Amino acid sequence: MTENLPLAPLPTPGALLLDFGGVIITTAKRPTGLDVAAAHVTALLERGLITLPVERVRASLEAGLAALTHWKHASSRRPEPRELSHREIVGDFLAADLPADARALLVAEAGELLDALQTLITDHHLRPGVRRLLDTAASHGIPVGIVSNAHSGRSHRRILAGLGLYDAFAVQVYSDEVGMRKPHPGILTLAAAGVGVAPADCWYVGDTLDRDVVAGRRAGIGTVLITRDKHTDHPPFAVAHTADATYDTPEGLADALAASLAAWPAAGETADAGASAVRGAAPASAPRPSPRGALLVDHGGVISLSHKNPEEMMRLGERLSFLLSTPASPLDPGDACLAIATARERRAAAKGDSLAETSPHEFWVEHFGRDLDERSRAVLAAEATDLMHRYGRAKSRRVLRDGVREAFEECRAQGMPVVVVSNTLSGRAVRDACRDHGLADLIGAYVCSDEVGVRKPDAAIVREALAIAGADPAATWFYGDKPHADAAGALAAGIGRRVIVRGGAVADAPIDEALRSGLATDVVDDATGLTALLRDAVSLSIP
Numbered sequence: 001m002t003e004n005l006p007l008a009p010l011p012t013p014g015a016l017l018l019d020f021g022g023v024i025i026t027t028a029k030r031p032t033g034l035d036v037a038a039a040h041v042t043a044l045l046e047r048g049l050i051t052l053p054v055e056r057v058r059a060s061l062e063a064g065l066a067a068l069t070h071w072k073h074a075s076s077r078r079p080e081p082r083e084l085s086h087r088e089i090v091g092d093f094l095a096a097d098l099p100a101d102a103r104a105l106l107v108a109e110a111g112e113l114l115d116a117l118q119t120l121i122t123d124h125h126l127r128p129g130v131r132r133l134l135d136t137a138a139s140h141g142i143p144v145g146i147v148s149n150a151h152s153g154r155s156h157r158r159i160l161a162g163l164g165l166y167d168a169f170a171v172q173v174y175s176d177e178v179g180m181r182k183p184h185p186g187i188l189t190l191a192a193a194g195v196g197v198a199p200a201d202c203w204y205v206g207d208t209l210d211r212d213v214v215a216g217r218r219a220g221i222g223t224v225l226i227t228r229d230k231h232t233d234h235p236p237f238a239v240a241h242t243a244d245a246t247y248d249t250p251e252g253l254a255d256a257l258a259a260s261l262a263a264w265p266a267a268g269e270t271a272d273a274g275a276s277a278v279r280g281a282a283p284a285s286a287p288r289p290s291p292r293g294a295l296l297v298d299h300g301g302v303i304s305l306s307h308k309n310p311e312e313m314m315r316l317g318e319r320l321s322f323l324l325s326t327p328a329s330p331l332d333p334g335d336a337c338l339a340i341a342t343a344r345e346r347r348a349a350a351k352g353d354s355l356a357e358t359s360p361h362e363f364w365v366e367h368f369g370r371d372l373d374e375r376s377r378a379v380l381a382a383e384a385t386d387l388m389h390r391y392g393r394a395k396s397r398r399v400l401r402d403g404v405r406e407a408f409e410e411c412r413a414q415g416m417p418v419v420v421v422s423n424t425l426s427g428r429a430v431r432d433a434c435r436d437h438g439l440a441d442l443i444g445a446y447v448c449s450d451e452v453g454v455r456k457p458d459a460a461i462v463r464e465a466l467a468i469a470g471a472d473p474a475a476t477w478f479y480g481d482k483p484h485a486d487a488a489g490a491l492a493a494g495i496g497r498r499v500i501v502r503g504g505a506v507a508d509a510p511i512d513e514a515l516r517s518g519l520a521t522d523v524v525d526d527a528t529g530l531t532a533l534l535r536d537a538v539s540l541s542i543p
Contacts, residue, residue, distance in 0.1 A: 003228075004246040009263035010223055010256055014201035015170075016137055017191050017221070020148035020156050022207025022229035023250060024165075025124045033121035037061055040120055041106065044113070048105045048444025048468065049417045052098065064094035072149075073236035076210040079218075080184045083175040086110035087451070089151055101470035108419075108445045108468050111154070112431060114176075118155035126163055127227070129251030134168045136257050143170040143195040145382075147188055147204070149181045149211065150174040154428075157386060167322065170195050170379075177385040182211040185219035192219075193378030196326070205253060207232050209239040217241045227253055293475030295411045295534075296465045296495070298456075299422040299430050301481040301504025303404050304437065306396030313337055316387075316394040323383060324376050340391070343368035355458045357449040358425065360384035388450070392429025400437045401503075403527030407479075408442035410531045414538060417444040417469040421462060421478075423455045423485065424448050444469065456482075457489035466493065479530055482506050483514035497521050497537075499530055 018024055030036070038058035045052055068089065075081040084092075090110040095103040106113060137144050146169050150156055153174025160166045171194035175181035178190060192199045204221040206212020207229040216224035226232060226246040247253050300306060317333030317340075325331045346367040347358050358367075364384040369377045380387070411418050420443055422430050427448025434440055447465045449455040456462070466473055473494035480486025481504025490498045499522040500511050514520040524530055 003248055003252070004226075004243065005252075006245045006256070009259040010203070010245070012260045012264040013142060013203040013223065013257075014197035015192065015195040015203075016133075016142060016144045016257075017147050017188065017195070017202050017204045018144060019206040019212055020146055020150065020174075022231065023205050023227050024127060024130050024146070025159065026127050026229055027122045027124055030121060030123055034058060034062060037117050037120045040116060041113070044109065045102050045105060047441060048419070049415060050099075050102050050105060050444075050470070052102055057098070060097035061094055064096060068093050073210075075181060076183060076214070076236065078183075080186065081181050082184075083149070083179050083181040086114055086151075086176065089114060101468065104464070104467040105445045108447050108451070108464065111152070111428060111451065114152040115155045115158070118152050119159070124159050126165075127250050129249055129254045131165075133250055133254040133257060134165070136254060136261070138168070140261055143197070144168060145170055145191045145195045146172040146174075147182070147191045148172075148174050150176050153177045153385065154389075171323070171382045172386075173382040174385075178382060182206075183215035183218060185215060188215055188219035188221060190378055190382055192221075193375055194382050196375040203257075205250075209235045209241065209243075210237065213241045213243050214239060216243075225253065225256075292415070292417075292469070292471050293477065293496075294417045294419060294466070294469035294471035295408075296419050296421045296462065296469075296476060296478045296490070298480035298482070298486050299420055299424065299433070301506075302401070302479060302486075302501055303420070303439070304398040304400050304433060305503070306398055309394055309397040312394040312397070313340075316340070316390050319387070319390060323379050324372070326375075339368055346370065355455045357423075357453055357455055359450070360388040360425075363388065363425065388426050389428045392424065392426025393432060398433040398436070400439075401501075401526060403529075403531060404437075405439065405442070407527040407531045407534070408439060410534050412442060414534065416477075416534075417471070418442060419444055419465040419469050420446045420448075421456065421465045421489075422446065422448050425450055427451045456485040457492060459489055459492035462489050462493035462495065477530075477534070479527075480504075483510055483519050487514055487519045491519060497533075499524060499533065501526060501530070 021027055038054050038061055041057050042054045087107050087110045090113060091103055091107040095106045134144060148156060153176050156174060171191060173187055173191045180187050188204060189199055192202050199220045200222040202221050203223045203225060204216040205225045205227060207227055208231050213224055224243050226243040227250050228246060228248050314333055317336040320336035321331045321333045343363060347363055361381060361384050364380040364387050365377050369380045408418050424430050427446055427450050430448055431446055434443055445468045447461055449461060452461050452464060454460050474496040476495050477497040477499060478486060478490035478495045479499045481501050483500055487498045487500060498520050500514060500520040502508060502511060502525050511523055515523050522533055
């Protein structure tokens with residue numbers, strides 16, 4: 001295929017929508033990338049006290065990646081394909097050949113794992129002409145969005161931040177974050193709504209015929225363009241649709257935008273309806289009977305105590321202001337922070353006694369964005385996953401509680417895996433906090449309500465942690481600070497030792513009552529007390 005250039009300047013776009021891989025970035029497989037990835041996964045399993053040969057892990061990864069490629073090709077034939085969840089990608093593809101406990105651990109860590117694999121296996125390079133294209137668009141007030149099929153949108157965000165390009169985009173729409181993948185037209189109409197421009201007034205630029213060109217035509221994009229990359233000339237099957245123009249590199253695209261601006265007036269701006277996210281979740285793996293015990297531990301109030309973090313919250317307000325402000329309707333960062341507080345109240349009222357976790361889409365679109373305009377709600381739908389991580393970090397500043405590291409080290413010495421089991425709006429933020437405390441190497445996995453979909457005291461979230469640890473419930477400990485959530489969920493799952501720590505989110509009186517009633521088996525003042533209990537249990541078991 002050769003360059004297919006337009007005979008006359010293209011109509012000036014109201015917005016640019018760009019694919020990530022093949023347009024902004026080109027990728028190259030690292031010669032030793034799969035070996036490095038297998039070593040990374042093996043170390044992750046060993047952190048949870050699960051030992052597997054690295055060759056077996058590598059073989060499962062390689063087979064899973066090959067199968068995913070076939071799945072992607074098949075999905076491109078569907079009118080409205082959904083995206084696989086992180087848990088499905090890891091559990092059903094990458095870890096499908098591994099033992100149940102290893103698979104369960106990796107499923108629980110799916111988001112972290114996919115983010116890491118993206119840059120362990122593949123190198124990412126900025127394509128020539130991209131900076132000029134973005135600078136030209138910015139100088140003429142043309143908003144730019146990203147629309148990408150991605151196993152890990154967060155890794156794409158991380159790559160862009162490293163290139164200094166993060167804030168060049170008015171909205172970033174990734175398939176794993178919104179639940180649909182190209183050629184589903186909804187992912188493009190969502191992006192168009194996010195930049196406040198009708199699809200007919202947008203340019204959409206991709207690198208594939210079966211996904212990008214087809215998606216553009218289905219969504220009614222005004223101008224559909226191709227920048228050639230390694231997949232362009234080798235579609236997996238015959239594609240009836242064609243692009244309006246094809247360029248060898250984004251340099252030609254930058255030239256085309258400049259020519260368009262010189263020849264045409266700016267396109268009119270209208271908003272188009274966004275699309276709703278469709279989400280899937282892989283079922284939790286069943287526990288594997290084992291005589292081994294484990295320590296399951298809550299996060300907030302237990303591993304760490306929280307303090308207000310106004311500086312970080314204001315940074316979140318500034319991010320919301322950047323995303324949602326328009327010349328006609330600016331959003332003050334302080335007002336954005338107040339709107340978050342209102343969203344929390346709405347969430348609490350809507351949730352009631354339900355143990356189902358609130359999704360990022362529900363919080364940001366339905367609660368925060370309830371009264372906002374269509375464009376703003378579309379931006380929030382696209383950015384919800386990233387915003388929830390930012391919110392999880394901004395809500396509070398975490399301070400490690402006394403004795404926690406020593407307790408985890410005692411578990412390691414006894415051969416007991418440690419699994420964090422947390423009710424949270426952002427499991428990613430929980431992982432960040434534990435990493436900041438220097439605890440990451442002592443924690444085998446994290447089972448977080450936003451990733452599982454239910455909250456403690458639902459026993460399902462505790463049972464998933466047991467499956468990961470390969471642990472016998474009767475020999476397992478749960479360490480928390482809330483009798484009504486931690487101890488109750490642990491009891492429902494058959495956990496033998498239910499230890500409640502004082503000084504967290506619950507006053508002493510309910511904790512004392514939990515001990516009297518048998519809901520809790522032990523009460524301690526801090527993790528030093530937990531360590532003493534663990535050691536006493538070992539000494540009592542030695543004949």
